[in-house]
């Protein structure tokens with residue numbers, strides 16, 4: 001799942017404003033949601049996303065600034081940010097790494113030698 005590649009989607013149609021799902025490459029919009037973030041959480045990038053678009057194909061909620069690539073963002077950059085920050089429900093890379101470390105530490109209780117894997 002996590003090793004998905006999008007190489008076959010790299011066309012020349014990088015037009016800003018046209019929705020392209022960073023997850024599956026579909027251009028179909030399912031829903032468009034405007035939200036007012038209740039609070040800002042540094043570790044949750046979704047907390048500052050006020051416009052979300054739901055892909056009509058894979059049903060992923062995608063931040064509008066990534067789906068439509070605001071500010072001339074490239075499709076590759078949008079996909080990168082999607083995978084790094086948003087795809088797993090808004091758990092930031094930093095938090096994921098910390099949790100992975102924590103899980104690894106707990107696992108060493110079982111008599112393993114504390115190596116990462």
Ligand SMILES: [Zn+2]
Nearest residue numbers: 021024055058
């Ligand atoms: Zn999609």
